Amino acid sequence: MTDQRYNILIIGNLHSHPSSQVFLQKFSGLVHQFAHELYIIGGDYVQQTSNVHQLCPYKRFSKFDIYHFVVSQIVTLIYILKNLKEFKKIDIVIVLGNAILIAGLFKIMKKPIILYRGGSPYLALQSRLKKRLYYIFVEKCLLELANVIVVESNASIEFQKLEGYRDKVIVLSQYVEDVFFNKIFKKSKTLAYIGSFTYIKGVDILINAFGCLVPKLKKMGFKFIFYGDGEYKEEIKKYAEQYKIVISTEKWIPHSVLPRVFETLGFIILPSRGEGIPNIVLEGMASCVVPIATAVGGIVEILEDQVNGYIVMNLDEKTLCHTILDAISTDPKSLLKMRYNGYKKVFSEFRVEAAIHRYKKLFNIVSNVKTQK
Structure with missing residues (x-):
């Protein structure tokens, strides 16, 4: 627990999604340590308590589109203006998603704004034109509004094109819950992808790699499981x-069940086009699962190739296939050492106590911004 308490508003994703809901639950649990009252606006569900209040004045939707993006914000703005007396009590606003209109209102109200950027939202768009328009009219506006921009790694500053905002940027990583730390050095012949089946996560490249992978996996007695949903x-x-014989699919895994799933896995694959420091990789390492991930964002800051995991240097089907085959062909003694190295890395740097200490510094900085207005 901490001494200084604030009235905090988190503006989450406007639409609901299983992966963003898991993140919001973890993030709000961390921020709650510093909150007198915690308010959350967005489509994802969190557990409410006497001082945690979830607000969703619009009808929830599960897929992002322009219509819902605009309408949900207009409805929320009307709700805020009707209850302006309560919202004037907010000390700090944290923006997780892309609700530019709502963030703009709180900027007009002179509230300090923290923009949290775990990844680059516009990278999820496949069209170059859409990426450009999103960056100009949403992302860049949010970057300008923010008093502080939080990223998960130093590499994310360049990856997310934040060089022009370095004076605002603070690097703060997330944490792994104690339940994931499990020193079971398994010899499982199961690989898994866990998450959204989307373009930003590189699932299309993983699918294309199966032509190369499947015969080898079958010959070596390995299985590949997809957990999740998406396009x-x-x-x-x-x-x-x-x-x-080789490939199977499962639905989204409740976060509470994930530690038990990790106990059955040998390797976890993340062929992503964009990341901060992905929770799924940290949680896998804490559970002694060997990660195989692309060299994007903060991944290069937590993984050392063939020391605590495998890095896919180029995101194409050939490189991905060869990296996976190299990993599953590694001798058991080397894999055992990698599993331990991964566990040790996460245990020493990403436990909740360390995150609380880092966020205490963040809120002190933002509190000073508020005082100096």
């Missing part, structure tokens, strides 16, 4: 039906 779901199902 590539049908393609994955097609491959799973074609290669039943």
Whole structure:
């Protein structure tokens, strides 16, 4: 617990999604340590308590589109203006998503704004034009509004094009719950992808790599499991039906069940096009699962190739296939050492106590911004 307490508003994702909900639950649990009253606006659910209040004045939606993006914010703005007396009590605003209109209102109210950027939202858009428009009209505006911009790694500053905002940027990583720390040095022949089946996560490249992977996995007695949902779901199902011996699919895993799932895995794959420091990789390392991930964002700051995991240097199907095959062909003694190195890395740097200490510094900085207005 901490001494200084604030009335904090978190503006989360406007739409609901299983992965962002897990993040919001973890993040709000951390921020709650510093809150007198904690308010959360967004489509994802969190557990409410006597001083944790969830507000969703619009009808929840599960897929992002321009109509819902605008309407949900207008409805929320009307709600805030009707209850302006209560919202004037807010000390600090934290923006997790892209609610530019809501953030703008609190800027007009002269509230200090923390913009949290775990990844680059506009990278999820496949169209170059859409990326450009999103960056100009949403992302850049949010960057200008923010008093402080939080990223998860030093590498994310360049990756997310934040060089022009270095004076605002603070590097703060997330944490791994104690339940994930499990020194079971397993010899499982199961690989898994856990998360959204989306373009930003590189799932299309993983699918294309199966032509190279499947014969080798089958020959060596390995299995590959997809846990999650998303735009590539049908393609994955097609491959799973074609290669039943090797590939299978499962639904989203409740976060509470994830530690038990990790106990059954040998390797976790993340062929992402954009990341901060991905929780799924940290949680896997804490559970002694060997990660195989692309060299994007903060991944290069937590993984050392063939020391505590494997780094996919180029995101193409050939490189991904060869890296996975190199990993599963590694001798057991070397894999055992990698598992321990990964566990040790996360245990020493990403436990909740360290995160609380880092966020205490953040809120002290933001509190000074508020005082100096």
